[in-house]
Amino acid sequence: MNERIYLSPPHMGDQERELLLDAFDSNWIAPLGPHVDAFEQEFCEVTGACHAAALSSGTAAIHLALILAGVGPGDEVLVSTLTFSATINPIYYVGATPVFVDSDHATWNMDPALVCEEMERRAATGNLPKALILVHLYGQAADTQPIADACEKYGIALIEDAAEALGARYHGEQPGASARFAIYSFNGNKIITNSGGGMLTSNDPSVTEAARKLSTQAREPAPHYQHKEIGYNYRMSNLLAAVGRGQLHVLDQRVDARRANYDEYTKLFGDTPGIHFMPEPEGFRSTRWLTCVLINPKEFGASREQVRKHLESLNIEARPVWKPMHQQPAFQGSPCIGGKVADHLFELGLCLPSGSNLTGEQRERVVSAMLATPTRPAAFPRV
Numbered sequence: 001m002n003e004r005i006y007l008s009p010p011h012m013g014d015q016e017r018e019l020l021l022d023a024f025d026s027n028w029i030a031p032l033g034p035h036v037d038a039f040e041q042e043f044c045e046v047t048g049a050c051h052a053a054a055l056s057s058g059t060a061a062i063h064l065a066l067i068l069a070g071v072g073p074g075d076e077v078l079v080s081t082l083t084f085s086a087t088i089n090p091i092y093y094v095g096a097t098p099v100f101v102d103s104d105h106a107t108w109n110m111d112p113a114l115v116c117e118e119m120e121r122r123a124a125t126g127n128l129p130k131a132l133i134l135v136h137l138y139g140q141a142a143d144t145q146p147i148a149d150a151c152e153k154y155g156i157a158l159i160e161d162a163a164e165a166l167g168a169r170y171h172g173e174q175p176g177a178s179a180r181f182a183i184y185s186f187n188g189n190k191i192i193t194n195s196g197g198g199m200l201t202s203n204d205p206s207v208t209e210a211a212r213k214l215s216t217q218a219r220e221p222a223p224h225y226q227h228k229e230i231g232y233n234y235r236m237s238n239l240l241a242a243v244g245r246g247q248l249h250v251l252d253q254r255v256d257a258r259r260a261n262y263d264e265y266t267k268l269f270g271d272t273p274g275i276h277f278m279p280e281p282e283g284f285r286s287t288r289w290l291t292c293v294l295i296n297p298k299e300f301g302a303s304r305e306q307v308r309k310h311l312e313s314l315n316i317e318a319r320p321v322w323k324p325m326h327q328q329p330a331f332q333g334s335p336c337i338g339g340k341v342a343d344h345l346f347e348l349g350l351c352l353p354s355g356s357n358l359t360g361e362q363r364e365r366v367v368s369a370m371l372a373t374p375t376r377p378a379a380f381p382r383v
Ligand SMILES: *Cc1c(COP(=O)(O)O)cnc(C)c1O
Pocket: 056, 057, 058, 059, 060, 083, 084, 086, 087, 135, 161, 163, 164, 184, 185, 186, 187, 196, 197, 198
């Protein structure tokens, strides 16, 4: 059996082990400590964010952002339908409900035209949402400016979910870097990982200060344990912050490696009919966290699922593009504005193995296997 090719496995550099052992030997085995402080500071230096709070996960960061944006029971939150469920779950934690918004074809992210129309319509009836969570998917920024402008115009809190877009650029800037609320994730399959963790960044120091307090059980400054608010246990461990610092040092290399995967895949497919890569609009720089393709079954001679199953039979991990949230039983009953574009991306979309440690030989194995999907008629080229 061939060695398994994973979708997006962890990729440690030279420093992570050293930093982890330093944290261990210093006996700061706690959800705070010098590596947590340094990770927050270095994260700001690398991304251009002003203030950062290191947390136990990206999901925890979204939860705290919603709380700090004042979202509560009965509120509505506009949110991308094409995303991972971790974007949505915290909306329910605070007792609010999502209103899903479709993607556009240019970025696969939230369609700004739909957002602007919806806000105008709701403003007219005095029924505006409390917040909007904008997701930057698969390493690519959403078309953020028109959406941020609409949020500002109508006084709606904007939370940027950049869990998948660390290292990306939108008109030269890291997505979320100048936002009041932006979140990042260091889960095991993200572009850099510390096994599990998240970051909340803000242009306002009072936001990250409040997040640090809420994430450590909302302790008041007193010698005894004093609490005026409901708290959470969401702070990042010092051990994991040490690993995160090491990973941050190699972020640029990881982005280059992921983009090289994409370049190689496009070369290997050449002009094979029916394979369409996720676009990258002018002024955007995707990290290509995952290389995603749409497989047109009529042109390619095999469907997304036929290709994926064939890859799996050869021990190659590939995944369908996110199943839209408006199609998820857990979120039934929440409205969706549009939805056809996200449905289409899910139906045809496949994420190819994209690790920053993927080898040229492995990429060739992936493409050969896809071209040799058995349902393809003999007339189609095989390798
Ligand atoms: C991974 C991810 C999250 C959640 O991050 P965790 O650190 O796993 O909690 C949120 N949103 C998106 C889009 C993600 O891909």
